[in-house]
Amino acid sequence: MPLGAFNSSVEVILAARSETGFELRHLRYFVTLVEERNFDRAAVRLGIAQPGLSQQIISLERIVGTSLLDRSRRAVKLTHAGEILFQEARKVLAQTEATVAAIHRAGRGESGRISIGYVASAAYSGAVVHAISNFKRDHPHVEIELQEMELRQQLQRIADGLLDFGYIRSPAPIPGGVAVQVILREPLMAILPCEHPLAGRPVADLAHLSAEIFITPRQPPEIGFHRNTLHACREAGFEPAIKAVAHDFTEIASLVGIGAGIALVPQSMRCAELPNISYQSIEGVETTSDVAIAYRKGEGAPAIKAFIAKHRAQAKSSISAAG
Numbered sequence: 001m002p003l004g005a006f007n008s009s010v011e012v013i014l015a016a017r018s019e020t021g022f023e024l025r026h027l028r029y030f031v032t033l034v035e036e037r038n039f040d041r042a043a044v045r046l047g048i049a050q051p052g053l054s055q056q057i058i059s060l061e062r063i064v065g066t067s068l069l070d071r072s073r074r075a076v077k078l079t080h081a082g083e084i085l086f087q088e089a090r091k092v093l094a095q096t097e098a099t100v101a102a103i104h105r106a107g108r109g110e111s112g113r114i115s116i117g118y119v120a121s122a123a124y125s126g127a128v129v130h131a132i133s134n135f136k137r138d139h140p141h142v143e144i145e146l147q148e149m150e151l152r153q154q155l156q157r158i159a160d161g162l163l164d165f166g167y168i169r170s171p172a173p174i175p176g177g178v179a180v181q182v183i184l185r186e187p188l189m190a191i192l193p194c195e196h197p198l199a200g201r202p203v204a205d206l207a208h209l210s211a212e213i214f215i216t217p218r219q220p221p222e223i224g225f226h227r228n229t230l231h232a233c234r235e236a237g238f239e240p241a242i243k244a245v246a247h248d249f250t251e252i253a254s255l256v257g258i259g260a261g262i263a264l265v266p267q268s269m270r271c272a273e274l275p276n277i278s279y280q281s282i283e284g285v286e287t288t289s290d291v292a293i294a295y296r297k298g299e300g301a302p303a304i305k306a307f308i309a310k311h312r313a314q315a316k317s318s319i320s321a322a323g
Contacts, residue, residue, distance in 0.1 A: 022064075028046075114145065117148070119150070119168055120148055127183060135307055158295060165295050167293060168180070168291075170291075179295055183311060184291040188264045189264070191265055206232060212241070213262070214243065214262060215244075215246055215256060216252070226242065230242070253277050264282075266289035293315070
């Protein structure tokens with residue numbers, strides 16, 4: 001058969017025009033019949049009566065406008081058009097099953113896309129990688145888009161619907177419609193220049209550092225590390241001299257290393273081995289640096305809801321264990 005005629009046959013056979021009544025069940029009945037090579041067995045497999053199956057095949061032939069079975073033989077034998085329909089129908093049914101499965105996965109939150117922001121200090125804590133890897137293990141079809149982003153920008157983009165989820169260091173002003181929940185509380189440590197007199201041993205009292213300049217990120221006093229530093233120093237009985245000039249932790253550590261000041265940072269930051277700085281534990285300070293998650297209240301997307309639910313369950317468990 002010439003290629004043009006072959007393509008024409010496919011188009012005619014698979015034309016699913018509404019006025020003809022063509023339905024997926026016709027393809028399913030036909031494929032099952034061909035696979036079983038017997039009307040009785042096919043009818044049993046489909047759960048319908050044999051005469052009903054025969055009528056459905058006749059109806060299908062009427063719809064496509066050509067014979068699909070060679071009725072000159074007793075066994076089920078396909079015409080050339082029937083062979084073409086069988087091959088194409090199997091593809092259609094397989095794609096339909098795949099589509100339905102994908103829809104079910106999306107409805108259960110097992111597929112979709114989640115855009116996530118994070119501050120670098122949250123990544124140092126391990127919370128970001130650990131939580132996302134655990135989620136991906138259970139939801140392999142969900143696409144994750146990860147982007148480092150300043151915490152206030154994250155919160156605003158979540159409120160504006162431009163970001164789905166964020167990992168931040170609380171506290172921070174929360175826009176309307178955004179929920180925040182702490183998932184990890186970390187003790188504070190002091191980072192000092194290696195030549196500092198207190199380097200190399202625990203700081204027994206933070207007040208011993210009251211004469212120092214404390215370096216924080218460029219943040220208002222009520223946000224993140226800046227707020228943590230103020231609280232910890234006030235807890236120790238003094239008002240710190242703060243130099244809020246750094247862009248991120250690397251810049252904070254670099255400034256400490258050259259003797260521009262000291263800093264209070266979360267315990268997990270000590271995993272960053274940077275030159276000429278010393279990490280020291282601080283005794284008697286109850287102020288913590290908290291990693292929190294941020295997301296829209298009333299989020300409706302199944303994948304994002306599943307992501308939020310997993311974090312909330314883990315947060316409840318870890319905070320309870322810490323308490």
